[in-house]
Amino acid sequence: MGACFSSASAAPAGAAERRPSKEDKKRRRGGASPEGATKAAAAAAAPVRVEFGYERDFEARYEVGRLLGHGQFGYTFAATDRQSGDRVAVKRIDKAKMTRPVAVEDVKREVKILKALKGHENIVHFYNAFEDDSYVYIVMELCEGGELLDRILAKKNSRYSEKDAAVVVRQMLKVAAECHLRGLVHRDMKPENFLFKSNKEDSPLKATDFGLSDFIKPGKKFHDIVGSAYYVAPEVLKRRSGPESDVWSIGVITYILLCGRRPFWDKTEDGIFKEVLRNKPDFRKRPWSSISPGAKDFVKRLLVKNPRARLTAAQALSHPWVREGGEASEIPVDISVLSNMRQFVKYSRFKQFALRALASTLNEEELADLKDQFDAIDIDKSGSISIEEMRHALAKDLPWRLKGPRVLEIIQAIDSNTDGLVDFKEFVAATLHIHQMAELDNERWGIRCQAAFSKFDLDGDGYITPEELRMHTGLKGSIEPLLEEADIDKDGRISLSEFRKLLRTASMSNVPSPRGPPNPQAL
Known part of the structure; x- marks a missing residue:
């Protein structure tokens, strides 16, 4: 049903053979140059000494049965666990075809991925990986219902x-x-x-x-x-x-x-x-x-x-x-929602206020997906997200989990009423998918921006002045720093056009400073 222009190490059980592209062959087999071809041929002729560190008792553990499928680097068979009698699928990958380090890394990565996803109800279950001098064996759940x-x-x-x-x-x-x-x-x-x-x-x-x-x-x-x-x-x-x-x-x-x-x-x-x-x-x-x-x-x-x-x-x-x-x-936690919350911390104060105003213009239907996300994070269903619940949610974001996220800083940035918790309105402001809103319906986006802008433009003259900004935010002291990011023409006030650009662009805190670029993993 689909033409294929790349390949994997071996076909899954029941899958059709996969056809590698010229680019894929070049990437995995050593290039198209004469020199590369010579090296690849020499490597293929040499004895294969690839070690993965996997268990080496595959044949003692499993009896191999019928062929299920095949691909560029190997075959997939049905097999039976000699001790339990359970039937499994085994992807057998030929070490002799691993003539370049990238082929070895491909196999290691696939095993790592299967281990990471182990236990998910809609992902083929991984049991173990084995090897001998000639092959790598990846033992998985046998799916007999077809593709x-x-x-x-x-x-x-x-x-x-x-x-x-x-x-x-x-x-x-x-x-x-x-x-x-x-x-x-x-x-x-x-x-x-x-x-x-x-x-x-x-x-x-x-x-x-x-x-x-x-x-x-x-x-x-x-x-x-x-x-x-x-x-x-x-x-x-x-x-x-x-x-x-x-x-x-x-x-x-x-x-x-x-x-x-x-x-x-x-x-x-x-x-x-x-x-x-x-x-x-x-x-x-x-x-x-x-x-x-x-x-x-x-x-x-x-x-x-x-x-x-x-x-x-x-x-x-x-x-x-x-x-x-x-x-x-x-509904699982959305990684983009967690990313938006991290990003919210780095926005200027004015942009945070602007996003809160924009969030207030959306109706219940438009917020349905964010309500699902809020409920997924609000474990005790109290109607608010605590520090521990936020910590638990951010820990799900595995690419960031090891970076030591400062959960309290994120809570404080989102928590506009300073009660130490994040309610749904605060959550929405920090997790809006701005690019979706702006790209999918430009007319509605314009109406929303106008409505949010009007919450600041109290006299309706088409500009947000320092005094109006002070009245809306309740902040004391100088308002000029808040205006600086959005006031593109430097006339001391914010037009609707400038306000819309503020919502769609990254904050000034993301612009490299004389001290060097910001560290996106600092959170």
Whole structure:
């Protein structure tokens, strides 16, 4: 169902063989130059002395059975635990093909990722990794229900009902949200990489094949192009991608589930890429006229070309179309919400006040996803977030957890009424997804900015003066430092245009000072 232009170390159980691209072969096999080819050939001929430090009693522990699938570097088999009789899947990777350090690192990284994700209900369970002189063996849960792709093709007109599609999509989004919280991007979400545990109609879905997955530091981007052509996000093709690319891929899968067609199609990979970069999905042809507005809205919000305006995985789980039949407790903490709270600490006082004013213009429906996030952090359901609850939430953000976050500083910045707790209104101001609000509906964004601006512009003359700012904030002393960031033309007052720019841009605290650039990990 999808052309593939990158590869993993071995195919998952039941998956089709994966075709590596020229770029991928060059990256993993040593380059296309004569010198590189000579070195690669020499390395292939030499005895392989790759040691991973894994256990070495695989054959004593497991009896290998039938072949399930194969890929560039190895095969996947069914196997049986000799002691318990349990059946498992084993990915066997040939050490002789690991002619470059990058191939070794790929295997180590995949094992590390599977260990990190162990226990998630929608991710194939990892049991152990073994090795001998010739192979590495990755022992995983055996999923015998086949690929999601096969079930799509088996459906009438290759379509799912909306109810059944929402169940499938919810499980994929939970995988993406869990990965992103751990600073991990799957990078190859497609129907072939989701397996059903059993042949039952209500079988749970399991994500597999993390061979292209990788960890990414906060604020950084991937610059390589990997994935599968039909599911690749625009920013991947532009070589500046992050966790948002997984959400795009899930959007493509959802489109296929609902209508039985791909949203972007061409006879060639280059043609597919042009479609992804330039065109929008078609919602006019059948069966879209019979599909609910909620489902269409959901898909459109995932297939937004600007990654900063796209829903996050956790936000998508809060969408009404996905939430139908679900529980609020199922919504995981959104890593972008935790990031926004950290960023709020670094904003100028005026921008913090401006964001609080903007937050007050949103209605209950518009705040539904943030209410889910607040409830996920408010463990005791007291209606406010304590220091300990905030500490517990921020600890989930694994890329930052080891940086020693100053939780009290974050609480104090968000806590506008200084009661030592964060209520929902305060939480909203610190966690708004500004780029989504500004990009998705420019007209509504303008109305919101005007409403927020009017809370400061008490006389309605179109400007916020120092005296009006003092009256709104209740601050004593000089107001000039608060005005400085937003007063672009330096006329001593803030216009609506300047106010809007303030909301959309980073604060002055992020501008490098003479003492050097700020440390984004200082929190």
